[in-house]
Amino acid sequence: MRKKTTENFCEYAVRWREQAARLKSPMKESKMIDIFIQEQELNYFRYLLSTVGKTFDNVMKVGEMVENDIKSGKIVSQAALKATTQVLHNGSGNIRGKKRREDVAIIVSVLQTYVQDNPLQHYFHSQTP
The missing domain is CATH 1.10.287 (Helix Hairpins)
Structure with missing residues (x-):
């Protein structure tokens, strides 16, 4: 599942998490985070690696920061x-x-x-x- 051009990173992450929760066999949060990070494009992937072992909320926060920094030109x-x-x-x-x-x-x-x-x-x- 890819991020839509009309949604921000947090909206995308919430949508992704909701879809993952609907699976027949639920995943542990750590496994869900690992898969989510692996699915990201390079800009996000590099920065989200630091969130392995953290909560999904931390992943969303870092992803949002990356998105803002891309928009502002810092990344x-x-x-x-x-x-x-x-x-x-x-x-x-x-x-x-x-x-x-x-x-x-x-x-x-x-x-x-x-x-x-x-x-x-x-x-x-x-x-x-």
Whole structure:
């Protein structure tokens, strides 16, 4: 089950949890959380790993924070990077288009490196007293 474009992360998580509760053989909450995290796209998956062993409410809270940070630009959306990469590959063949593709490729590379090297940096800083 995927998140609809019209719903926020918490709405999606509640809908997912309700569907999981309807299964014939109910799952333990820890198993439900593990499966839920595994189903998430890369942006959420990286951050939600820290919630393994926590409650579903904690998972929802972190997911909501990730969603807000994607919207505000603190986290680079992997979907946006993928779309940008596809545009680069499908771009025009002229020299100006080639230069633009090279520039964007460099920016995408730097952003991907930053996201990989600093996945939880701003959460730890915001939660320290």
